[in-house]
Amino acid sequence: MSNANFDLHVVARMTNRLIVGLFGAFLLAGMYIHFSFHFLTVFFLMLSVMNVFYLRVQKKHAILRNFGVLGQVRYMLEGVGPELRQYLFSSDTEERPFNRVERSEVYRKAKGVDSAMSFGSALNYDATEIKIRHSMYPTAAEDLEPFRITVGEERGLASAYTLTRPVMISAMSYGSLGAPAIRALGRGARMAGIPMNTGEGGHPKHHLMTGADLIFQMGTAKFGVRDEHGLLDDDKLRDLAALPEVKMVEIKCSQGAKPGKGGLLPREKITREISELRGVPMGQDVVSPPSHAECASPASTVEFIQRVQEVSGVPVGIKFCVGDPEEVRVLLEEMNHQRIYPDYMSIDGGEGGTGAAPKPYLDGFGMPLLPALCKVQRLLAELGVRDKLKVFAAGKLINAAKWVHGLALGADAIYTARGFMLALGCIQSLQCGNNTCPVGITTHDPDLQHGLDIEDKAERVKNYVEGVTHDFDELMRSLGVRSTRELSPAHLYVPPASILAPEIGA
Ligand SMILES: Cc1cc2nc3c(=O)[nH]c(=O)nc-3n(C[C@H](O)[C@H](O)[C@H](O)COP(=O)(O)O)c2cc1C
Known part of the structure; x- marks a missing residue:
C-alpha cells in the first residue's frame, strides 16, 4: 500500500495520532468553550x-492491524467497487455477462422506446463477432410467413x-425468483402469447x-413430482x-451454468412456502443430485x-448442456435403437445463467452454445434424427440478431x-443467490420486492417480446428469407478468430 513518494503507513500512523489528539482537543473545547464540542468528542472517542x-485486538485482517481506521476505507471502497465500476469507470462494452450496450437494448425494448442509435456501432466491429x-x-x-412450429407433431x-x-x-424456479417476478413474467408471457418454463422449483403455484x-x-x-x-x-x-396450463414437460438433465452438478438453492432463500412446495427443510442449502437416478445410462435415459x-400425455423435452459430443451421439443412437425420441431437445450453452452455482462450474464447464448447436445439429442430421424432434437453444440470445444466430445454426426456437x-429491470448486480436483489427480482425479502410493480413489469415483458419479434421479422426480410x-x-x-469458425469451416 505504499510507494516511493507516498508512504501510506506513515500517513496511517499520523492519522491515528491525530484522531487521539482531536479527541483530547474537543474534550477540552467542550469543557472550556462550549458544550456542543462534545458531539465531536464522542465521535473521535468512538x-x-x-x-x-x-490495531491491538482483532487478528483477522492484516490491513486493519497495520493501518487502523484508514485501512477500513479500503474495505469500504472494495465493497462499493462493482457499483463504482458499473456506473463510473466501465466502458459501454466492457461488463460481463452483458455489457451496457446489450442491456440498454433490452431496457429500451421493454419500455417500448425506439432503440435506433446514431453515429455507428459501439462494438469492436472487426474482431471476433459474428x-x-x-x-x-x-x-x-x-x-414473410408468420412464425409457427408445433412441438409433438412428430408423434402425432x-x-x-x-x-x-x-x-x-427459459427455466427460472420459484426459489431463484421471488413471487412478484414470477407473476410479472407469467402475466407478460400470457399477454405476449408465449410459454413460460417453471424451472425446477416444484409445484408451480x-x-x-x-x-x-x-x-x-x-x-x-x-x-x-x-x-x-x-x-x-x-x-x-x-x-x-x-x-390445462401445463402444455409441455421438460426433463432437465443439465444446465449450462453448472453441468454435471445439480441445482443449488442457498439457505438464505428458503422461505416456509418454498420449503413446503419443494418438500425440503429450512435453514440449509438445497443441493439437487447431479443427474436423475432413473438416467444411469443411455438406454435407461431413453426409457x-x-x-x-406416457405418464404426462403432453410433449416432453430434455434440456442439457453439451460436454462430450460423443455422449450425445451415443444417446441419439440409443433413441434410434429404441425408436423413442423426446419431442424437443433444449441445448443450453456453457455461458448460461443461474440463480447460484459454484464458480468453477460457472466459469469452466460446458460447451458454449453456438459450437454446441453446430455439433448437435450435425449429429442429428448424420443419424437421421433431425426430423423426429424440435431443437431449442439458450445462451445469451437476448436480441433479434442473436435469435438469428441460434436459428441459423439449427434451433427451431429460442429460450432466454x-x-x-x-x-x-434487472441491473446485473450479480446478487441472485444472496436474497438481496436490489430490484426485487431474485429475492424473497418483501421490502425489496416492494420495488417491483407486477402490472408495470408484465407490460415490459410483453413489450420486450413484441419489440424483439418486430426486429427479428425485419432481419428476416433483410436476409431475403x-x-x-x-x-x-x-x-x-x-470471422476466422471466432470460436465458431472451426465448427462451420469458415
Ligand atoms: C435466476 C436464474 C434461475 C435459473 N433457474 C433455472 C432452473 O430452475 N432450471 C434450469 O434448467 N435452468 C435455470 N436457469 C438457466 C436458464 O434457464 C437458461 O438456461 C440460461 O440462463 C441460459 O439462458 P440466458 O443466457 O438467456 O439466461 C436459471 C437462470 C437464471 C438466471
Whole structure:
C-alpha cells in the first residue's frame, strides 16, 4: 500500500495520532468553550476505540492491524467497487455477462422506446463477432410467413403445442425468483402469447396464478413430482400434467451454468412456502443430485423419456448442456435403437445463467452454445434424427440478431432467461443467490420486492417480446428469407478468430 513518494503507513500512523489528539482537543473545547464540542468528542472517542480494536485486538485482517481506521476505507471502497465500476469507470462494452450496450437494448425494448442509435456501432466491429449476411433482394413484408412450429407433431400428439413466436421464457424456479417476478413474467408471457418454463422449483403455484402456458420442468430432485425415495412419482406427474396450463414437460438433465452438478438453492432463500412446495427443510442449502437416478445410462435415459411421455400425455423435452459430443451421439443412437425420441431437445450453452452455482462450474464447464448447436445439429442430421424432434437453444440470445444466430445454426426456437430478467429491470448486480436483489427480482425479502410493480413489469415483458419479434421479422426480410426454415449457417459471416469458425469451416 505504499510507494516511493507516498508512504501510506506513515500517513496511517499520523492519522491515528491525530484522531487521539482531536479527541483530547474537543474534550477540552467542550469543557472550556462550549458544550456542543462534545458531539465531536464522542465521535473521535468512538474512532479512537475502533482504532485500538483494529490495531491491538482483532487478528483477522492484516490491513486493519497495520493501518487502523484508514485501512477500513479500503474495505469500504472494495465493497462499493462493482457499483463504482458499473456506473463510473466501465466502458459501454466492457461488463460481463452483458455489457451496457446489450442491456440498454433490452431496457429500451421493454419500455417500448425506439432503440435506433446514431453515429455507428459501439462494438469492436472487426474482431471476433459474428455478423449476419444480408441479401441484395430483401423479402417483401407481405411475403414473410408468420412464425409457427408445433412441438409433438412428430408423434402425432393430440396435445401437440404450437409456438407462434420464436422465443420462450427459459427455466427460472420459484426459489431463484421471488413471487412478484414470477407473476410479472407469467402475466407478460400470457399477454405476449408465449410459454413460460417453471424451472425446477416444484409445484408451480405462483405460475398457475398468471394464466400463462407453462412448460413444467422436472429437475434432478424432482421437486413437486417425487416419491419418498426421490424418484418419479407417476401419479403426481400425471396430476400436474393434467392441469390445462401445463402444455409441455421438460426433463432437465443439465444446465449450462453448472453441468454435471445439480441445482443449488442457498439457505438464505428458503422461505416456509418454498420449503413446503419443494418438500425440503429450512435453514440449509438445497443441493439437487447431479443427474436423475432413473438416467444411469443411455438406454435407461431413453426409457425414462418414454415413461414421462406416457405418464404426462403432453410433449416432453430434455434440456442439457453439451460436454462430450460423443455422449450425445451415443444417446441419439440409443433413441434410434429404441425408436423413442423426446419431442424437443433444449441445448443450453456453457455461458448460461443461474440463480447460484459454484464458480468453477460457472466459469469452466460446458460447451458454449453456438459450437454446441453446430455439433448437435450435425449429429442429428448424420443419424437421421433431425426430423423426429424440435431443437431449442439458450445462451445469451437476448436480441433479434442473436435469435438469428441460434436459428441459423439449427434451433427451431429460442429460450432466454436473463433477457427476461433484464426486461423486468434487472441491473446485473450479480446478487441472485444472496436474497438481496436490489430490484426485487431474485429475492424473497418483501421490502425489496416492494420495488417491483407486477402490472408495470408484465407490460415490459410483453413489450420486450413484441419489440424483439418486430426486429427479428425485419432481419428476416433483410436476409431475403420468408420463413425461419430457410435459415442456415450460410447466413452468418463468421470471422476466422471466432470460436465458431472451426465448427462451420469458415
Ligand atoms: C435466476 C436464474 C434461475 C435459473 N433457474 C433455472 C432452473 O430452475 N432450471 C434450469 O434448467 N435452468 C435455470 N436457469 C438457466 C436458464 O434457464 C437458461 O438456461 C440460461 O440462463 C441460459 O439462458 P440466458 O443466457 O438467456 O439466461 C436459471 C437462470 C437464471 C438466471
